[in-house]
Amino acid sequence: MPDLNSSPQDLSTLLRALPADAAAPYGYQEFERRAQQRDRRARGLAGGERLATACVVAVGLLAVLVRLGAMGGVGHPPAPGVPVVRSAPGPEDETLPPHAGVAERWLASLPEEPAIVHVGTRAAVLGLEDRIAQIDDLLSTARDSGDAPARLATLRQERARLVGTLVQVRYAEVLAEGSL
Amino acid sequence: MTVCPELLARARGGEAAARQALYAQLAPATLNLIRRIVGQRALAEDLFQDTMMLFYERLAQYRSEAPLGAWLRQIAVSRCLMYLRSPWKRARLCLEPVDGGVAAEVAALVTPGYSGELIDLERGLASLAPTARAIVWMYEVEGYSHQEIATAFGRSVSFSKSQLARAHARLRLLLEPEVQRPSCLI
Numbered sequence: 001m002p003d004l005n006s007s008p009q010d011l012s013t014l015l016r017a018l019p020a021d022a023a024a025p026y027g028y029q030e031f032e033r034r035a036q037q038r039d040r041r042a043r044g045l046a047g048g049e050r051l052a053t054a055c056v057v058a059v060g061l062l063a064v065l066v067r068l069g070a071m072g073g074v075g076h077p078p079a080p081g082v083p084v085v086r087s088a089p090g091p092e093d094e095t096l097p098p099h100a101g102v103a104e105r106w107l108a109s110l111p112e113e114p115a116i117v118h119v120g121t122r123a124a125v126l127g128l129e130d131r132i133a134q135i136d137d138l139l140s141t142a143r144d145s146g147d148a149p150a151r152l153a154t155l156r157q158e159r160a161r162l163v164g165t166l167v168q169v170r171y172a173e174v175l176a177e178g179s180l
Numbered sequence: 181m182t183v184c185p186e187l188l189a190r191a192r193g194g195e196a197a198a199r200q201a202l203y204a205q206l207a208p209a210t211l212n213l214i215r216r217i218v219g220q221r222a223l224a225e226d227l228f229q230d231t232m233m234l235f236y237e238r239l240a241q242y243r244s245e246a247p248l249g250a251w252l253r254q255i256a257v258s259r260c261l262m263y264l265r266s267p268w269k270r271a272r273l274c275l276e277p278v279d280g281g282v283a284a285e286v287a288a289l290v291t292p293g294y295s296g297e298l299i300d301l302e303r304g305l306a307s308l309a310p311t312a313r314a315i316v317w318m319y320e321v322e323g324y325s326h327q328e329i330a331t332a333f334g335r336s337v338s339f340s341k342s343q344l345a346r347a348h349a350r351l352r353l354l355l356e357p358e359v360q361r362p363s364c365l366i
Contacts, residue, residue: 011316014298015301015316016321017298020209020212024208025210025225028199028200028204031229031232035233129346130311133342133346136342137338137339137342
């Protein structure tokens, strides 16, 4: 069992003692092959980028043209002698707002039964721990530079909030383990 | 690690055999360094490929102010830190398996050269957060100072110190023998 308590030097020695042979790299030929593959991919991506830019520009132009066409049609009065035909409003037109159809389709696309998704908490915990360490770091800097007490209080408050969230995540983990 | 100046000159001139010889000499330590910093073998190979490609691209700019191996290590560390600081890293982390990933990485590493305590240490390192692992390795093995680490990460010195202290505490916790404590009622 490595003893990390005795001195930091021990950890350094142990880390240096870790064998390096487990990480033997691939050969030079394989390196060259991968390098060429990356070059080809990079060239392909550059071509793809140009194509994507052209597509975006074309779609933008089309949208502008459509918009201009729609605006041009708004203010024109009907020509004299031409009967104006109006479609009779249906029963749905009066009762439903304009976006009702979209909302109906979206609701219909939802699954009938709610799905429960299990998500690992590792990323959340790491993120919270990193953020807490960052706040600790800011607190130390603020204390050293004699910042305003209000700023220190804000940082402490933020830290307490983050620790609270971390505790909740840990508690949820314990509950999840208990329910398995 | 010293590299023969004649070999270096030939490699700079683009001679394939010399470049291959340089690769054979420098690649193992470079991949090992990258794998220690980022943890995962597949990811380490991606960054290793980037590093070596960049190394050959910049070889003409090398001025022999530092040993070639140290210069390459600087490129490798810089590539690793660029990866660790990128927002994509966070997204990728969410998709990683939680415990199976660590176990599989450690199992893949263990060779006959490993003693029991080194396996424990390997497992402990693999379970650290990527930033913490990078800081541990850079400080303890590569000899970076807290100031240099802080500059490399674009953070303050106390960030480096607090990350290292937390990593030490976590390693200590992971490496302590499990004690069967009696349960108690509160």
